[in-house]
Amino acid sequence: MNPVLASRHAPSFALIQAHFGAGLAGACLFAATLGAKALSLEGHFFQGAFLGLVHLCVLGWLMPIAVGAMHQLVPVVFEVPVRSERLAWTALGLYVPGVAALVAQMWTLHNGWTFAAAGVLVAASLWLYAANLLATLARTRTRTLTGCYVIAALIWLLVAVTLGAGLAVHLHAPWLRINHLQLLRVHAHTAGFGFFGLLIMGVAFRLLEMFLLAYGADERAGRIAFLATNAGLVLVSFGLGLPARALTLAGAGAITAGVIAFLVQVRLIWRRRTRRTGEAAQALTLASFAHLLVVALLGAALALLDLEQETLDRLTLAYGLLALPGFVGSVVVGQLYKILPFLVWLHRFAPYVGLKQVPSAGEILPEGPRRLQAIAMQLGLALLAVGLVAALPWLRAAGATIFAASILLATRNFVRILRSQP
Amino acid sequence: MKIDPNAWPLVDALHDVHDPETGLDVVDMGLVYEVAFRPEDGAARVVMTLTTPACPAGGVLLDGVERRLREVEGVRRVEVELTFEPRWSTERISEAGRRALGWS
Numbered sequence: 001m002n003p004v005l006a007s008r009h010a011p012s013f014a015l016i017q018a019h020f021g022a023g024l025a026g027a028c029l030f031a032a033t034l035g036a037k038a039l040s041l042e043g044h045f046f047q048g049a050f051l052g053l054v055h056l057c058v059l060g061w062l063m064p065i066a067v068g069a070m071h072q073l074v075p076v077v078f079e080v081p082v083r084s085e086r087l088a089w090t091a092l093g094l095y096v097p098g099v100a101a102l103v104a105q106m107w108t109l110h111n112g113w114t115f116a117a118a119g120v121l122v123a124a125s126l127w128l129y130a131a132n133l134l135a136t137l138a139r140t141r142t143r144t145l146t147g148c149y150v151i152a153a154l155i156w157l158l159v160a161v162t163l164g165a166g167l168a169v170h171l172h173a174p175w176l177r178i179n180h181l182q183l184l185r186v187h188a189h190t191a192g193f194g195f196f197g198l199l200i201m202g203v204a205f206r207l208l209e210m211f212l213l214a215y216g217a218d219e220r221a222g223r224i225a226f227l228a229t230n231a232g233l234v235l236v237s238f239g240l241g242l243p244a245r246a247l248t249l250a251g252a253g254a255i256t257a258g259v260i261a262f263l264v265q266v267r268l269i270w271r272r273r274t275r276r277t278g279e280a281a282q283a284l285t286l287a288s289f290a291h292l293l294v295v296a297l298l299g300a301a302l303a304l305l306d307l308e309q310e311t312l313d314r315l316t317l318a319y320g321l322l323a324l325p326g327f328v329g330s331v332v333v334g335q336l337y338k339i340l341p342f343l344v345w346l347h348r349f350a351p352y353v354g355l356k357q358v359p360s361a362g363e364i365l366p367e368g369p370r371r372l373q374a375i376a377m378q379l380g381l382a383l384l385a386v387g388l389v390a391a392l393p394w395l396r397a398a399g400a401t402i403f404a405a406s407i408l409l410a411t412r413n414f415v416r417i418l419r420s421q422p
Numbered sequence: 423m424k425i426d427p428n429a430w431p432l433v434d435a436l437h438d439v440h441d442p443e444t445g446l447d448v449v450d451m452g453l454v455y456e457v458a459f460r461p462e463d464g465a466a467r468v469v470m471t472l473t474t475p476a477c478p479a480g481g482v483l484l485d486g487v488e489r490r491l492r493e494v495e496g497v498r499r500v501e502v503e504l505t506f507e508p509r510w511s512t513e514r515i516s517e518a519g520r521r522a523l524g525w526s
Contacts, residue, residue, distance in 0.1 A: 077476045274512040275523045350482040354490030360445035
């Protein structure tokens with residue numbers, strides 16, 4: 001009897017398309033807003049416009065795509081169907097209006113009951129997502145390093161959204177005894193490094209193996225990265241929350257060590273690759289990992305150094321930029337260039353395999369538009385980062401404009417892929 | 423790869439079934455372990471593997487192999503058996519496949 005095929009566990013394409021569609025709409029909105037606000041991106045991070053921008057980036061763009069990709073990846077990689085596809089649709093139905101209401105009110109720093117309610121709605125939808133995927137993973141018999149990363153990422157997501165909902169309620173009706181800025185920092189790090197960081201690191205091992213045909217690398221560096229990053233996150237969370245500088249420093253050191261171990265693991269996989277590929281998707285993924293290293297080092301420096309407020313503000317903004325659109329955004333766009341053509345191929349071209357000549361997934365869209373988009377995205381991010389650190393408004397505007405153009409180009413590329421027919 | 427002397431037309435046909443990610447066909451990818459054919463009753467049998475049990479294109483490749491073999495003259499019945507013993511490794515990729523991947 002044939003073994004049960006993992007690919008048969010994939011959920012409906014409509015579910016994945018709905019998440020990716022929401023994410024691409026969020027990406028365009030974020031890029032346009034970033035371009036419009038670039039000249040005034042200065043000062044302390046606790047401003048309505050910054051909070052709105054960051055949440056538009058994370059909740060509008062990155063999160064729906066990450067969640068959509070997880071719903072495709074988890075059933076296939078862990079060989080078990082999603083616990084409840086209906087629950088995933090319900091979560092999306094709560095999520096989209098929740099994020100729209102939250103970001104709009106955050107932008108104006110409107111902290112009425114509707115703001116708190118929007119925060120709780122978004123948190124509820126993400127709890128449902130996390131619970132559904134954790135229940136899915138609980139049914140798998142496949143025990144892998146990637147599985148450990150995904151489970152840890154989902155647990156950190158639960159922590160981050162619970163803190164976020166608590167903060168939203170606190171800004172409406174204060175109930176916390178600690179400074180909300182301290183908790184906001186914990187919220188940002190548990191979401192950024194805890195959820196996105198661990199998810200990307202864990203999934204990267206699997207996707208790099210698959211796309212590069214690079215199986216069999218020693219996993220010890222990946223295990224060290226897992227332990228160091230999680231330990232560092234616990235220390236940083238307590239260090240920023242209490243606050244206790246020694247804990248923050250120790251945690252930042254552990255996270256940096258974790259990131260370096262992760263990069264060592266990536267190098268081990270890369271060296272075993274059977275495919276020599278100059279694809280934009282892989283270039284964006286490697287650029288993302290470079291952003292991650294800079295973010296980890298910058299985070300450690302911010303924890304270590306006593307900087308004057310203005311310098312601290314500038315570096316904090318650059319830190320956020322390189323972490324979110326830089327690290328997470330680059331890998332999201334890069335991997336979407338691999339995942340989306342494959343899914344379109346699977347659902348539209350696969351029925352003709354064996355009957356007539358069909359293009360490979362990579363041939364659905366020529367490489368040129370992807371390369372152009374990847375270059376523009378990295379150039380825009382670099383100019384924007386330098387503009388933030390050097391407090392040069394014209395450079396920020398130039399960088400944000402190029403970045404926004406690159407996101408629009410990426411969206412055009414993705415729409416072309418989605419519309420392709422055999 | 424173990425090939426029945428009668429089965430070469432089937433192997434030729436399998437060169438038309440391509441992996442969507444690499445673009446290589448299933449034979450050059452080294453995914454096909456056995457091909458057998460009984461002309462007397464038109465029974466074709468293929469034993470094949472996937473690069474990994476979690477291969478997202480697994481179902482498509484198996485269906486594609488079956489569809490393609492049904493098109494071969496004289497074939498009336500197709501059995502595609504999936505196995506992960508022995509596990510696939512990159513050493514199984516043919517010379518032509520390696521060249522296509524830019525490796526040699």
